[in-house]
Amino acid sequence: MVNSQQQVEERESLNLPNLLTSLRFVLIPVYIAVFAKGHMIPAFLIMVAAGVTDVLDGYIARKSGQVTRLGMMLDPLADKLMLITVIGSLLISGHISWAAAAAMFLRDLGMIAGGLYFHFRGKKTVPANWMGKLTTIMFYGAIMLIFFEVPNAHSYLWAVIAFSFFTSIVYIAMFKALNKPTAETPTGHL
DSSP: OOOHHHHHHHHHHSSHHHHHHHHHHHHHHHHHHHHHTTOHHHHHHHHHHHHHHHHHHHHHHHHTTOOOHHHHHHHHHHHHHHHHHHHHHHHHTTSSOHHHHHHHHHHHHHHHHHHHHHHHTTOOOOOOOHHHHHHHHHHHHHHHHHHTTOTTHHHHHHHHHHHHHHHHHHHHHHHHHHTOOOTTSOOSOO
C-alpha cells in the first residue's frame, strides 16, 4: 500500500514543469529523425524548442513552487541527453572534431552518471543553478554558430567546453557541501 507521503510526492511530480522536461525527452528522437534526413535548419529549430522548454520548466517550477525531486533529477538529464544527441549528430556528420566531442561527452556522461549514482544512493541532489543554465545556453550558442558555419565557431566551442569543466567543479563542491555529514548524521564509522 502506498503511504500518503508517496502519494503527495507522486502528485507533485505530475506538474507542468516536469511535463515540459518530459517533452525534451520526446524531442530527442524527433531531432535525430530530422537531422538524419539532412534538414539542418529544422533540426536546429527542434533543438531550440528543447532549449525553450528548459528555460520554461525551470522558471515555472521556481515561480510557482513546483520544484520536485523528480524534476531536479530529470531536468539536467534531459538537457544532457539532448546535448549529447546534438553533439553526436554533429560529430557523425563531420561538423565538429573528435577531440571536442570527446571532451563534451566525457564531461556530460560524468555529470549524468554522478547525478544518477548519488540520487539512487539517497544523497541530496544539487538543483540546476545559473551557472549550469549559462553553460547550457553557451553550448546552444556554440552549436548554433556551428550549424550556421560562422567563422571561429570552433574556437568559441572550445571556450564553452573549458567553462563547462569549471562549472562541473563548482557543482562537485556544492554537492559535497550539501551532503556534508553533520553531528546528527551518522557517517557509518564506529
